[in-house]
Amino acid sequence: MRDCIFCKIIKGEISGNKAYEDEDVLAVYDIDAKAPVHILILPKKHIKSVMELGSEDAALTAKLFKTAKELATSLELDKKGFRLVVNTGEDGGQSVAHLHMHLLGGRALGWPPG
Numbered sequence: 001m002r003d004c005i006f007c008k009i010i011k012g013e014i015s016g017n018k019a020y021e022d023e024d025v026l027a028v029y030d031i032d033a034k035a036p037v038h039i040l041i042l043p044k045k046h047i048k049s050v051m052e053l054g055s056e057d058a059a060l061t062a063k064l065f066k067t068a069k070e071l072a073t074s075l076e077l078d079k080k081g082f083r084l085v086v087n088t089g090e091d092g093g094q095s096v097a098h099l100h101m102h103l104l105g106g107r108a109l110g111w112p113p114g
Contacts, residue, residue: 006098010044024060025067027103036106037075037082041067047099050088068103077105085113 009016009028016028019039030038043060047053053061065084072078082105087093 004046004096004098006040006042006096006100007046010042020067020071024063027067027071030102034102035083035104035109037077037104039071039103041071041101041103043099048097049094049099050086053099064101068101071103072105075105077103081105081109083109083113 005014008014010026016026017031018026018028020027020041024044025041026044027039027041030040032038041064043057043064045057045060047057068084069078072082082103085102085104086099087095087102
């Protein structure tokens with residue numbers, strides 16, 4: 001956790017362009033954006049990946065999705081569509097070992113993604 005870049009952003013040790021913040025969640029614009037809107041939605045609690053979510057994290061998990069919905073609505077991504085992505089593990093494309101959700105939108109997104 002000490003070396004986790006997302007934990008450092010959450011603690012304010014590294015700056016991030018905030019899109020949203022409350023006591024449980026921080027959302028920041030991705031510095032390596034893959035779409036016109038690319039926001040990372042992070043739980044402030046360090047959870048390594050989806051595979052480490054427990055039943056005690058149910059409310060936090062719901063809050064991540066609620067935050068994504070509210071951001072998508074406020075940015076008017078809900079009008080044409082957007083994508084939510086949670087990468088898990090190395091082969092799944094997870095590059096930071098801290099659970100996070102990507103909110104992508106602002107253009108047509110192709111399929112398959114990668």
